[in-house]
Amino acid sequence: LLPLVIASCSLWGGRQAWVETYSAYDISFFSTEPQLMNTETYSEKNNKTNEILTAYKGYTVVASKTYNKEYYASESARINKDGALNNGSAIVDLKKGDTRPVIGLTDIDGVQYFLVPTDIENFVFIVRDNGSFYKKMGQIRYGKLIILETDFVPYPDDIRFEPIMSAATSQTKVIDGFEIKYNGFSRGRLEFLYMEFNGEANESGSFKTLHYANRKGQLNIKGTKINIVNATNDKLDYTILE
DSSP, X not given: OHHHHHHHHHHHHHHHHHHHHHHSBOEEEOOOSOEEEEEEEEEEEOOOBSSOEEEETTSEEEEEEEEEEEEEEEEEEEEOSSEEEEOSSOEEEEOTTOEEEOOEEEEETTEEEEEEEOSSTTEEXXXXXXXXXOSEEEEEETTEEEEEEEXXXXXXXXXXXXXXXXXXXXXXXXXXXXXXXEEEEETTEEEEEEEEEESGGGTTOEEEEEEEOSSSEEEEETTEEXXXXXXXXXXXXXXEOO
16 A cells, blocks of 8 residues: 555656646746857057167066957846835835846746746746836746736835846957067076967967077067167166067
8 A cells, every 4th residue: 555655646746746837937047147248359569669668577578469358248137216015914125226137038928027036046026028016926946937826016116126237348368469578687698488379279378488699789589679778687678670
């Protein structure tokens, strides 16, 4: 008899889940992560020619770098004033400025509503496209929206969610270009660090240490021509020729 009872309980649990899922509303879930809206590529160069420049030990002499700047946006909703939702036996307090993500969209009787999470896990506010509240609240179960039976009355009646859009930018590492740094003296010679960047797959780039005679005049560092005006172990005075 015991196996039959256990089997019956298991069957009823599965049947209950099927009934609730069948009578619930489908949800189109949104990503709550910021969405990439646009990418821009820009370059930074310090190529002032015919002007005496100074680079201290460990600092940049010449650089030409290309970056990607990525623009992200995220959508959320914010309460416009203090108030509450009241069902006669329970009150859900709402504070002005309270901001929450919009997590999904559903269709109830041919009308689309947005879903905004409450402070209780899996329970949601059901919001019209103008930000006002649907007469009931909901619970997400089995990936569907179940409408609670009790009506919730908003107070004041013009309390609502206002849509807000947040923007953020992110700069990638160098994706192309080069940089030359002054490293001071090494065994009486001028030492430079040459770094080359080539594509996003090689963001760390390649590095080479280069040495030149310690004297005034022109230098050609990997195709970049500079004129040495004065050099000490601590700093380099120079002009960029090409």
